[in-house]
Amino acid sequence: MKAWAAQHARCFAATFVRLARTPLGSLFNILVIGIALSLPVGLYVLIDNLQAASGHLAAEPQISAFLALDASRAEIALIETRLKQNARVQRYRFVPRDQALQELKQSSGLADVIDNLPQNPLPDAFIVSARDNTPQALESLREEIAQWPRVVHAQLDAAWARRLDATLRFGRALVLILGGLLAVALIAVTFNTIRLQVLTQREEVEVVKLIGATDAFIRRPFLYYGALQGAAGGVVAWLIVTGAVWLVNRNLGELSHVYASLFQLRQLTPLDSAVLLALPLALGWFGAWLSVGRHLRVIEP
Amino acid sequence: MISLSHVSKRYPGGREALHDVGFNIDSGELAFITGHSGAGKTTLLKLLVAIERPTAGSIIVNGQNVGSLQARAVPFLRRKFGLIFQDHKLLFDRSVFDNVALPLDIAGYGAKDAGRRVRAALDKVGLLKYEKALPITLSGGEQQRLCIARAIVHRPSILLADEPTGNLDADYANDIGELFRSFNQVGVTVIVATHDQALLARLNPRVIALRNGAMAQAS
Numbered sequence: 001m002k003a004w005a006a007q008h009a010r011c012f013a014a015t016f017v018r019l020a021r022t023p024l025g026s027l028f029n030i031l032v033i034g035i036a037l038s039l040p041v042g043l044y045v046l047i048d049n050l051q052a053a054s055g056h057l058a059a060e061p062q063i064s065a066f067l068a069l070d071a072s073r074a075e076i077a078l079i080e081t082r083l084k085q086n087a088r089v090q091r092y093r094f095v096p097r098d099q100a101l102q103e104l105k106q107s108s109g110l111a112d113v114i115d116n117l118p119q120n121p122l123p124d125a126f127i128v129s130a131r132d133n134t135p136q137a138l139e140s141l142r143e144e145i146a147q148w149p150r151v152v153h154a155q156l157d158a159a160w161a162r163r164l165d166a167t168l169r170f171g172r173a174l175v176l177i178l179g180g181l182l183a184v185a186l187i188a189v190t191f192n193t194i195r196l197q198v199l200t201q202r203e204e205v206e207v208v209k210l211i212g213a214t215d216a217f218i219r220r221p222f223l224y225y226g227a228l229q230g231a232a233g234g235v236v237a238w239l240i241v242t243g244a245v246w247l248v249n250r251n252l253g254e255l256s257h258v259y260a261s262l263f264q265l266r267q268l269t270p271l272d273s274a275v276l277l278a279l280p281l282a283l284g285w286f287g288a289w290l291s292v293g294r295h296l297r298v299i300e301p
Numbered sequence: 302m303i304s305l306s307h308v309s310k311r312y313p314g315g316r317e318a319l320h321d322v323g324f325n326i327d328s329g330e331l332a333f334i335t336g337h338s339g340a341g342k343t344t345l346l347k348l349l350v351a352i353e354r355p356t357a358g359s360i361i362v363n364g365q366n367v368g369s370l371q372a373r374a375v376p377f378l379r380r381k382f383g384l385i386f387q388d389h390k391l392l393f394d395r396s397v398f399d400n401v402a403l404p405l406d407i408a409g410y411g412a413k414d415a416g417r418r419v420r421a422a423l424d425k426v427g428l429l430k431y432e433k434a435l436p437i438t439l440s441g442g443e444q445q446r447l448c449i450a451r452a453i454v455h456r457p458s459i460l461l462a463d464e465p466t467g468n469l470d471a472d473y474a475n476d477i478g479e480l481f482r483s484f485n486q487v488g489v490t491v492i493v494a495t496h497d498q499a500l501l502a503r504l505n506p507r508v509i510a511l512r513n514g515a516m517a518q519a520s
Contacts, residue, residue, distance in 0.1 A: 006412060010406065204394075208403065210379065210384055211379060211403060212380035212404065217407055301352055
């Protein structure tokens with residue numbers, strides 16, 4: 001057991017030496033892998049952040065009915081009755097214009113501007129949820145409400161949120177496709193690197209086969225090499241993404257200071273980082289395994 | 302220990318390298334396989350370590366039928382042998398020490414034990430002072446002795462040498478011959494394929510002569 005561990009340790013050390021012996025070639029291979037990996041990972045971080053930012057927005061569609069600025073209490077009560085009696089309305093909420101202004105003041109960071117307004121420009125509004133959330137039903141309910149007296153404008157609120165949601169779903173699909181393609185590319189790059197190595201070390205492979213090396217022994221340094229190269233590519237990708245997020249956050253920091261709100265991109269979590277290291281490692285190992293199995297069979301003393 | 306009966310080897314393409322060869326070699330014997338080039342000496346050695354498989358007949362080494370050995374078992378068969386090649390087959394990208402350590406590395410020896418054995422083997426062939434050198438800096442005779450050190454470092458019970466003195470002048474060849482004699486004296490079975498008559502006269506071994514792939518005589 002101890003000898004076995006020592007054998008592996010020796011092999012690992014020898015692999016490092018082999019990587020270092022051709023520093024430029026290894027470096028470029030690792031850079032190619034790292035840059036390629038950083039694309040889907042960067043996209044993933046971006047989408048993850050967008051999702052987090054939009055997470056508190058209700059995906060359930062709502063209709064906002066804005067009333068005329070000079071709508072009286074009685075007129076408002078009339079609209080409320082209509083909503084109460086409408087079978088297609090599930091629930092509704094009244095937002096008085098003063099409350100709306102307060103909310104805007106708190107959430108937008110435009111407090112200074114709002115305080116300087118001569119009068120409240122916002123109308124009273126009803127926020128309406130429909131029983132049937134299909135686009136057609138929502139649209140016809142919106143049209144109905146829009147025609148009521150004193151309703152100036154009726155708007156489907158969640159349309160943009162749903163659009164964002166769909167875009168994020170598309171983005172996630174894109175990450176998966178891109179990630180899948182680049183995983184195949186990583187396997188291919190490793191396959192080729194290992195093929196060249198096996199061919200240049202043909203003599204060595206022949207000699208060790210002659211003096212009783214098992215296939216596992218011969219395969220091991222190549223597998224280590226593939227795994228190490230993949231993992232190094234993962235580290236490069238991690239550095240690129242982390243560096244990019246840091247850079248963006250630094251600039252965002254200034255921007256959000258100006259706008260008096262704080263928005264920062266989330267960095268890769270420890271779990272993300274572990275996956276980013278382990279996945280290319282496994283893929284590199286797999287590519288090397290494919291390559292070495294195929295090319296060792298050809299070399300017989 | 303080694304037993305061949307009715308062994309034939311026909312290469313793809315039709316040339317028959319060996320035809321109905323049979324002999325026994327006992328443990329501790331010193332045997333030479335002789336014959337002119339093309340007589341089948343090298344093919345015979347290749348059959349013994351399963352580099353080639355016989356087309357007919359059986360080859361028994363230590364009770365194992367080499368001809369029908371599974372590919373998985375071949376490395377372990379080869380570890381019973383020490384192989385010495387005419388062209389040395391050294392690895393020129395690593396030191397003398399590391400070349401000799403290779404069989405021990407393969408067999409999974411610990412570093413301390415391996416170091417001791419490597420130095421003992423290098424000492425035996427007179428190369429201990431070159432342990433850190435690269436093989437390319439050694440002379441032809443020294444490279445052959447390095448190859449021998451690598452062959453004996455894991456203490457195999459059988460030593461197989463293919464034309465070990467083929468490229469060496471007489472003095473070096475004598476050194477090599479003495480090494481073989483000393484291994485044989487401590488009980489190692491030594492099998493040498495050669496057409497070196499001087500070496501033959503010096504060691505006076507048992508001779509298995511081949512002529513055109515068949516047994517010429519057995520003594």
